[in-house]
Amino acid sequence: MSAPLVQLHYRRPPDRLQVHLQPLVHDAPDVKVTLMPAVQLERPMAVRERVVSEDGAAIVWFTFPGLWHDIGRFHLADGTFTGLYANALTPVEMRAGHVWDATDLFLDVWLDERGLEVLDDDELEEAVAREWVDEPTAARARREVDEIRSAWTAGRWPPPIVAEWTLARALERLKT
Incomplete structure (x- = not known):
């Protein structure tokens, strides 16, 4: 059984809209896990002067229904894990046919x-x-x-599922 494709309509005010097609590799009531197999970037993304994502790199995304953020497991193009990235965003609206809508709220972790x-x-x-x-x-x-910062300081963030769904696991799920 192949993973269904999510069509994520991702808005960034004032007028940018990106549509991402991502396989849904895990579908539970409290979390949806999707895979962006190869991000398209004009230049590498760096945080604190370290490259954390680059053209062709994969991201495993965790969407939590009702929450005001998502979480991405970021990698380099060779699959090396670099860290976690959380977007502050409006709660993702999940419509029929795996069509999702969200609006970026600029803040990230x-x-x-x-x-x-x-x-x-x-x-x-x-x-x-x-x-x-x-x-x-x-x-x-x-x-x-x-x-997020308070939960991280208290050892309650990120949720355990983020460590459980590695890039290798997501890629393996696509094979089944």
């Missing part, structure tokens, strides 16, 4: 062996100033990131 770092606060501030994101929604994004 990066976690690797060097610790946790909040990214792109300046981008959220600009989005609010330009009225792309209203203040209540921006406050909700900030609260989500604060909750």
